[in-house]
Amino acid sequence: MWAYLINKIFFSLKSIVKNVSKSLLASFGILLLIAFIVFYLSFRTSIKNYVSDNLLGSLAINEIIISPKTRPGKDVFSPAVSPQNRIRIKDVKAIRQMEEFSEVHSIIRSNYTSKLAIEFMGKEKAPYVPICGIEKEFLKGKVKNWQQFRYSKKKKIPLIAPKMAIQSLNNYTAVKGLPQFTEKQLIDFPCQFLVDIDPPNLSPKRIKIPAEIFAFSSVVDFPGVLAPTYFVVDLANRFKKYYDQGQKGYSYIKMYARVKNIKKIPLITERLEGMGLQVESQSDISKKVNKSILIIDTVFFFLGITILILTIIAIFNSYLIIVYHRSHTFSLKRVLGISKIRIVSFFLVEAALVGAIYGFLGFKAGNYLISYSSDHLAAWLPALKGILFQTADFNILLLAIASSIAISVLAAFFPALLAANKNLFKAVRRL
C-alpha cells in the first residue's frame, strides 16, 4: 500500500515539476507585475508615513493652525515680507479672546532681514533665514527639554530648525563628498544670526548675535528658524528707535490654537475664514494628503492596470501555446479516463503553483527594488532624501502570493477549458 501511495505522489510530483517548469518560463510577466505591486505598495506606504510624520505628526486632532491668506509670490517667509501677509493685531486679539480655544500660541516673525551664518568645515555659509519667535509653552510635549528653550541676553540664543535642514545639509555634504550628519551630532552646533537694519537717513548696520541649535523639529514646518518669542520682541525693541513709532519690529504670521470641542472646528474655521484668514486642521491636512496620495494611486493604478492587462494577455497566450503543445497528452489522459474537471483542475493547480512561486519571487524583487531605490533615489532626486523607504512586510507577501495565484489562474482558466474540451475524436485519430 505504501509503495502504491509513494508511486502516486511521485507520479504527481514528476508531472507537476515538469509542467510547472515550462509554465514558469511562459508566465514570467507575473514576476514583473507582482514586483511592481510590491514596489508601489511600499512606495505608497513610505510616502504616506513621511507625509504623516512630517505634516500630520505635528498637529493634534484638536489643534488648528491659523495663518494669513497668502497671495502668490508673497509668502510670509520671503525675505521681504508683505504687510498684507500677516495676521492683523486686532485679529490676534480677537483670536486670543475666543472662548472656543483652551490654548492659543502665536508665531511672530522679525521684520528685519536676517541670515543664519554657519561655519562648516572651514567655510561659512549664510543663507537668508527668517527669525521667528514662539513661546516655550507651545513646545511642551513636542520638543525634548522644552523648558530650556528660553531667552537670556547672556547666553547664546537657542534655535529650533526644521527637520528639512538636516536633509539640506546632508545633500550639501553628499555633493562635497563629506560624511552625513545625524540630528544628534548637530545639537548645540554654534551659529550666528546676522540681522541687517537699514534705517531711514542712517547708514545700514549688521548686528551679529551668537546662537546655537537647540533642536530639530517638524513641529513647526516652515523654511525659517524658531527662537524664543522674547528674543524677537527684544530685537524689535532694540531697533525701534531707528524706525517710525507706529511700526513694530515683528509680525504675527501664524497662530496655533487648541480647540475645546473638536466638533466645533468647522464652525470656527468658517468664522476665521470670514476674518480673511486660513485655517489648517488635521482633517484639512488629511484631505490634502489624501488628494496627493490619490494622484499617486491614480497614476500607479493606470500603470498597474496596463501591466496587468499585458501580463494576462501574455500569460493567456503562453498557456494557449502550452495547451497546443500538450494537447496530445491531454487527449491521451482523457482517453485513458481522466474527466474534464480533473484536466481543468490539474491545469489550474499548475497555474496556481506558478502563481505562488512568482508571487514569492515578485515580492522579493519588489523589496529589492525598494531597497535599491532607498539607496539611490536621493542621488537622483535630492528632494526625496528624507523619505525612508520601508520594505514590504509579511502581509504584503501574503497579498502578493494571493494576487499572483489569482492572476495566473485567471489567465489559465480559458486555456484550461480548451485543454479539457479537446476534440477527443480528432485526438484519437492523431494518436
Place this chain on the structure above:
Amino acid sequence: MLKLDQISLSFGPRAIFKEVSLEIKEKSLLAITGESGSGKTSLLGVVSGLLKPSQGKVTYQGKNIYKWGDLRRSRFRNKEIGFVFQFFNLFPQLTAYENILYPALINSFISSKVISKIDYLVDFLELRQIIKQYPATLSGGERQRIAIARAVINEPKIILADEPTGNLDEKTSKGIIDLFLKLKKEKGMTIIVVTHEKNLVKKSDIHYHLEDQYLEKKTKTTKKRISKKVIKDN
C-alpha cells in the same frame, strides 16, 4: 454487453456512417475492416464514448452511455475499456512501469492489488527486462506490449485496438495477434480491432466491413471475398 443501435455519424453535411447496428458479446474478437477514411476509427470513438453519434444509441449493459455525464463516461472509459493504438501513445516522460501504472491511478483508491497486477502483467507480457526503460529506448513491439499492458491493467471488459499491428513488422505483428488471442482466452476480454491485417481478420470471431457508409457483417463464405479486397488494398 455492448450494443450499437441504428448509429449514424456525420460531420456537418458529410455522413461518415449510417444506421450501424451491432451487438458485441463477451469474450469475442471482433475485427472491423474498411478502406482508409471509411470511418473505422470513428466507430471506435463512438463505441468508447468519445464521440457522440448524430443518431442512435450506444448501450453498455443496458444503459445508454451518452446519457451519462462526463465524469461517469470517463470512469467507464477508465474501468471498462482499454485502448491500444497504432502509434502506441505512451507518455514519453514516464518509464514503461509508470505508463502501465497510469490508468490504475486515475480512479482507484489506494490498493496493493495494483502492484501485484503489474507484477503479473510484466511476466505475462514478458516485460521484465524493459520495465524501467523510457519508451524512446524501446522497439515498436516492446512499446506495443507496454501499451497492451496499460490497456489491461484495470481489467477492462473491452479492448479497443486501432490498427495495433499497423506499425509493426510481420513477426512482431504475429506476436501481438497471439497476445490478443491469449487475452481473450485467458482473461475473457472482448477485443474490437480495427485492422487491415489479414491474419488478425482470419482469427477473429466476427468480421465487419465498413464500406460506403454502411457496416456489413461478413460470413465465412463472404470472408474470402473480403480478404481478397483487403489484400488488394494493401
